[in-house]
Amino acid sequence: MTKKEAAQQLIAALNSGVARRFQIGLVGYYIDGRPYAANALTMDGHSTLDVIASADGFSSYAFFSPNLLAPETVAEYGVQHGPDGTPFVTVRLEVKLCDVFLIAEDLGDHTDAWYFDQDVLATRMPEFRRLVPLWQGRRAMREH
Numbered sequence: 799m800t801k802k803e804a805a806q807q808l809i810a811a812l813n814s815g816v817a818r819r820f821q822i823g824l825v826g827y828y829i830d831g832r833p834y835a836a837n838a839l840t841m842d843g844h845s846t847l848d849v850i851a852s853a854d855g856f857s858s859y860a861f862f863s864p865n866l867l868a869p870e871t872v873a874e875y876g877v878q879h880g881p882d883g884t885p886f887v888t889v890r891l892e893v894k895l896c897d898v899f900l901i902a903e904d905l906g907d908h909t910d911a912w913y914f915d916q917d918v919l920a921t922r923m924p925e926f927r928r929l930v931p932l933w934q935g936r937r938a939m940r941e942h
Contacts, residue, residue, distance in 0.1 A: 801913050804901040804912040805851070805855065805898070808849075809849050812841055817844060818842065818843050820841045820902065821900065822838065823898065823899045823902075824836055824899065827891050829868075829890070830890075839893070846860075854896070855896075856893055859890060860888070860891035861886045863887075864886070896918075898918065899915050899918035899919050899922075901913040
């Protein structure tokens with residue numbers, strides 16, 4: 799299965815209403831165009847909302863602890879609190895297919911890998927890791 803086919807099936811599965819769980823191996827994702835380094839993203843039918851395809855990947859609503867996001871993102875979207883008082887921020891998370899190296903369904907007793915590309919780890923990960931501090935540096939320069 800190609801990466802695009804795996805992503806299309808992932809989107810369909812998550813939007814089907816059936817409780818399914820997936821592990822996405824990726825070098826990072828974007829929130830409001832800002833890159834965030836990552837190794838993995840868990841997506842499931844219960845907590846992953848409004849998954850849609852984009853020209854170069856997919857996006858969904860995601861929930862983050864405020865300390866994991868840029869301060870301006872927290873200020874823009876505001877902090878909410880769960881029933882137990884845990885603070886979170888709801889954002890639109892964007893994944894670009896060029897940053898994905900694994901799409902796998904977690905079946906409980908085993909994982910069914912739909913797509914895997916170790917070249918993304920070897921080539922895209924170092925590039926993405928260099929991108930994040932550059933973005934943060936530009937942001938700091940704009941703030942002064």
